[in-house]
Amino acid sequence: LIEGRKVSYLDVFADKVAQVDNPYDMTCVANEDDAEGMMESRRRLVAQSLGIEPSRIDFLDHAGCHAYYAYMSHPTRSKPLTILVADGYGDGVNGSIWLGMPGGLLSPVLRTGQCNIGRIYRYITLLLGMKPNEHEFKVMGLAPYSNSRYAEKAYSILAETLQVDGIDFAYKVKPNDHFFHFRDRLGACRFDGIAHALQQRTEELLLAWMQNAIKETGAPDLCLSGGVALNVKANMLMAESESVASLFVPPGSNDESLPIGAAFFALAKTMFENGQPVDAVSPFTTPYMGRSYTDKECEDAISSANLSADIRVRKAGVQDIADVLAGNSVVARFDGAMEFGPRALGNRSILADPRQPEAIRLINLMIKKRDFWMPFCPSILESRANDYLQLPDKPVSTSFMSVGFRSTPLGRRHLPAALHPYDNTARPQIVNSRSNPGYHELITAFEERTGVGCLLNTSFNLHGEPIVESPT
Structure with missing residues (x-):
C-alpha cells in the first residue's frame, strides 16, 4: 500500500x-x-x-449533510447564503461550496476532493505525536507560542504543496503520501514552529478560498461546516474579513452533526418536492438538546453512589454558587438539558473565577490534566461582550464557542484565566437570558459580587473521558 x-x-x-x-x-x-x-x-x-x-432507505451525500446542517441551523434564511464545507473526506469529497437561496434547495457550486486542508492538519497532528482526528485543537492552541522565525522552514515546506486555484484547490508539489512527505521534510523543524506554520497556512488557504467562493456566489453572508470549521482561529479571521457580511458556525460542525444534517437534508428534499418553501423549517433555537434530569433522579444517584464519606447535600441556589465562585473555589455545574457539540456551554461545565490564573493549575491538577499551552474559555454576559472582546460590527455566531475573538484591554485584566495565555484571544460563549436563563442568572450574580460579567468555563469531565451526561 x-x-x-x-x-x-x-x-x-x-x-x-x-x-x-x-x-x-x-x-x-x-x-x-x-x-x-x-x-x-x-x-x-x-x-x-x-x-x-x-x-x-435513502442515501444522502456526506458533504450535503454538512451543508444542510449549517444552512438549516442558520437563524435567518431570508437572503442568499454561501456555505463552505471542508473536512477530512466523505463520499469522495473534502471541500464543497453551496449557495442557499430563500425557499429553495441548496445549489452545489463546487465539489472537490482536492481540498486537503483537513487531511494535512490531521497528518501533521500525528507527526507531532498527538492523536489525529481528535487533537487538532491542541495543535491550534500550540501555534501562537512560536513565531515566523522558527516557523519559516516549516511554512516554506507547507506552502510548496496545496494551493487555492480559483474556487478549487491544486498542488504546486503533490505528495505521493502526505504523512511521509511531511515526515521526511519537517524532521529538523521545531515542534512549535511546525504548529505555527500549519495554522498560518491553514488560515491563508481558508481565507483565500472563502473570498473566491463569495465572489463566485455573490452572497457575502457565510456559513461554515465540516470538521475544519472547528478551527476557531481561522473562523476569527473570516469573521473579521471585509468580504464577509455575516458569519454563522453551528455547534458540532464535524461528523457528530451529520445525523441532524441528514434529517434536515431529507426534510428539505421532501418539502421542495411537495411545493413547500424550505425556509419554513424552523432552525433549532438552542444547543441544549440532550436529556435533563429531575431532582429526584439526582438525589437517587447520590444515595446509590456508596460514598465512603458522610456527605450532607442540599440544593444550592444561584446566590450560594456565586458566593463560592467569588471566594476563589471551583464549581462543577450539572443543570438542565445537556448541550450538543464538542463544547461545554454551562449545563455540564466546570466553572471558576476568570481573574484567577491559579484556578487553571487547580483544575488541571485535580481534574483536567490538560497540556500546559491549552487555554480555558470564557462564558460572558451578552451585556459585557463588547467590554471584553473585539467583536466585528456584523452578525457573528457567538453562542457556541465556534468562533475566536481578540480581547480588549479590560478583557485581559478581567479574564486572564479564560484567554489564550500567549495571544490573549478567546473562544467565548456569549450568554443571555434567552439562551440559558439559569446560567445567565449565575453569571449575573457573580458579576454583582465581583464586577466581572464572566466565568471561566471548561467541560465537566476527566481528561480523555466523555463529558458528564447523567447524575450517575
Whole structure:
C-alpha cells in the first residue's frame, strides 16, 4: 500500500477481518471497490433491522449533510447564503461550496476532493505525536507560542504543496503520501514552529478560498461546516474579513452533526418536492438538546453512589454558587438539558473565577490534566461582550464557542484565566437570558459580587473521558 501497488485490502488485512462477524450480506458486493454493491448491502441490513421496506432507505451525500446542517441551523434564511464545507473526506469529497437561496434547495457550486486542508492538519497532528482526528485543537492552541522565525522552514515546506486555484484547490508539489512527505521534510523543524506554520497556512488557504467562493456566489453572508470549521482561529479571521457580511458556525460542525444534517437534508428534499418553501423549517433555537434530569433522579444517584464519606447535600441556589465562585473555589455545574457539540456551554461545565490564573493549575491538577499551552474559555454576559472582546460590527455566531475573538484591554485584566495565555484571544460563549436563563442568572450574580460579567468555563469531565451526561 505504501509503495502504491494495487493490492487487495482484504488480502493485506486478512488476519484483521473476521468475515464471520460481518453483518452485511456480501453476495451483492463484488469487491472492496464496489460502492453500489455496498450501498445495496447496507440498505438491506438497515431495512431488516428496522422492519421496513428497503425502498424507504435513502442515501444522502456526506458533504450535503454538512451543508444542510449549517444552512438549516442558520437563524435567518431570508437572503442568499454561501456555505463552505471542508473536512477530512466523505463520499469522495473534502471541500464543497453551496449557495442557499430563500425557499429553495441548496445549489452545489463546487465539489472537490482536492481540498486537503483537513487531511494535512490531521497528518501533521500525528507527526507531532498527538492523536489525529481528535487533537487538532491542541495543535491550534500550540501555534501562537512560536513565531515566523522558527516557523519559516516549516511554512516554506507547507506552502510548496496545496494551493487555492480559483474556487478549487491544486498542488504546486503533490505528495505521493502526505504523512511521509511531511515526515521526511519537517524532521529538523521545531515542534512549535511546525504548529505555527500549519495554522498560518491553514488560515491563508481558508481565507483565500472563502473570498473566491463569495465572489463566485455573490452572497457575502457565510456559513461554515465540516470538521475544519472547528478551527476557531481561522473562523476569527473570516469573521473579521471585509468580504464577509455575516458569519454563522453551528455547534458540532464535524461528523457528530451529520445525523441532524441528514434529517434536515431529507426534510428539505421532501418539502421542495411537495411545493413547500424550505425556509419554513424552523432552525433549532438552542444547543441544549440532550436529556435533563429531575431532582429526584439526582438525589437517587447520590444515595446509590456508596460514598465512603458522610456527605450532607442540599440544593444550592444561584446566590450560594456565586458566593463560592467569588471566594476563589471551583464549581462543577450539572443543570438542565445537556448541550450538543464538542463544547461545554454551562449545563455540564466546570466553572471558576476568570481573574484567577491559579484556578487553571487547580483544575488541571485535580481534574483536567490538560497540556500546559491549552487555554480555558470564557462564558460572558451578552451585556459585557463588547467590554471584553473585539467583536466585528456584523452578525457573528457567538453562542457556541465556534468562533475566536481578540480581547480588549479590560478583557485581559478581567479574564486572564479564560484567554489564550500567549495571544490573549478567546473562544467565548456569549450568554443571555434567552439562551440559558439559569446560567445567565449565575453569571449575573457573580458579576454583582465581583464586577466581572464572566466565568471561566471548561467541560465537566476527566481528561480523555466523555463529558458528564447523567447524575450517575
